[in-house]
Amino acid sequence: MEFRDLKAQYGKYRQGIDTAIQEVINNANFIGGKEVKELEGQLADYVGVKYCISCANGTEAMTLVMMAWDIKEGDAVFVPDFTFFSTGEIVSFRGATPVFVDVDRETFTIDTIKLEKAIIRTIKEGKLTPKVIIPVDLFGLPANFYEIVKIAKKYNLLVLEDAAQGFGGNINGKRACSFGDAATTSFFPAKPLGCYGDGGAIFTDDDNLATLLKSLKIHGKGEDKYDNVRIGVNSRLDTIQAAVLKVKLKAFIHNELEDVNKVYQLYTERLLRIVETPFIPDGFYSSFAQYTIKLKNKEQRDGLQAKLKEHGIPSMIYYVKPMHKQGAFSYLNYDEDFEVTNELCDTVLSLPMHPYLSEEDVESVCEVIKDYLV
Incomplete structure (x- = not known):
């Protein structure tokens, strides 16, 4: 996958x-x-x-x-x-x-x-x-x-x-x-x-x-x-x-944007109440560069990522480190508590996401997640 x-x-x-x-x-x-x-x-x-x-x-x-x-x-x-x-x-x-x-x-x-x-x-x-x-x-x-x-x-x-x-x-x-x-x-x-x-x-x-x-x-x-x-x-x-x-622009306009949103719906229907799924406010429409879920804590997130890998399912963490903790910005000497960003860096996980993902593939990903969390 x-x-x-x-x-x-x-x-x-x-x-x-x-x-x-x-x-x-x-x-x-x-x-x-x-x-x-x-x-x-x-x-x-x-x-x-x-x-x-x-x-x-x-x-x-x-x-x-x-x-x-x-x-x-x-x-x-x-x-x-x-x-x-x-x-x-x-x-x-x-x-x-x-x-x-x-x-x-x-x-x-x-x-x-x-x-x-x-x-x-x-x-x-x-x-x-x-x-x-x-x-x-x-x-x-x-x-x-x-x-x-x-x-x-x-x-x-x-x-x-x-x-x-x-x-x-x-x-x-x-x-x-x-x-x-x-x-x-x-x-x-x-x-x-x-x-x-x-x-x-x-x-x-x-x-x-x-x-x-x-x-x-x-x-x-x-x-x-x-x-x-x-x-x-x-x-x-x-x-x-x-x-x-x-x-690629023709494909994007004619089918890819719609198809990736169908994948979003498939994921969300299966993962609702299992994990925190992406939130799309009223009137907003996403092109889903990533499908990013939230877990309860870093241990659960890292454990799920390892379990997905065992089943040959790739996943990514965007982002492991917040901007204010990057070494290149250390001169800024931030003492502010970036509460939400710090939490997200420990809990987010992005799943396979693209217009060519089949319903069977989505089902396979979701089954691993359910088996691990439920």
Whole structure:
């Protein structure tokens, strides 16, 4: 059994993927080929924004936005404590300070009440200037953007949606990657929409920001690549990855998103009252980058993971260590108790989850869990 079955996906769409890759090879336009522009247009249309700017990976996407917004030393950027390292890393990379915020126990996304308290505390301390909130759409579920945007407007902050795991999710029909002042996603192979290497994208409705990002991602170019008007980086999505993503995007829209939610229903029906299953608030829709359950304590979680492994069933722990305990952030000297995040790091377990998981596979996973816990 695969945790995220890319082999099954390729088997189903082999002809389209192979044809798309071969066309790029035949044309020998490996950088900046027509497929990149076509993909950007299709992604922007799907999300419902004016601009999609592709780039090398999801981390670079966030870094480029930080560069465009001139985030620097002395600035505070608010980041959930329960997420992957890169969301905080890109803040420190710019010389700014990540301010970690505990998350909601049910949704795993940033706690909006604690977020506002962190903003107020930072303002009162007077050492840093609050600039940006980076909510993370964790495990496929969008963060509570209606509350987050209200808070951002109240304190004159920018919002960058980190939708690396959230592509395809929505709130009342408004799709992930369309919230805030800008949004980013990742096309890492195991993401809801993944390529066959690294890739990422930025989404925005801001004309000036889009123009600046297009310059920054190609060495700060002006009229052409030999006219460099600012210091930038080299962060491009190559043509072969764009060609693969064009095929995969069709599959994602036509069946994969719906199918992965069917798997969610199968799991939840069988595991209800056995473990804590994922919570999806009213009006929210998840793209289920992960199906993450909660156990009673670390011992039970680790024991279940070992039992699943005995039966050849892969599982993952996202995340073993919270952001505030990462060695790279030790200089921040946090004395705050991140109660929810600390609990989640000891109790969460992600089960195999993808659109090609059969009902029999789900049943097998759930039987092992029931045998172990009941």
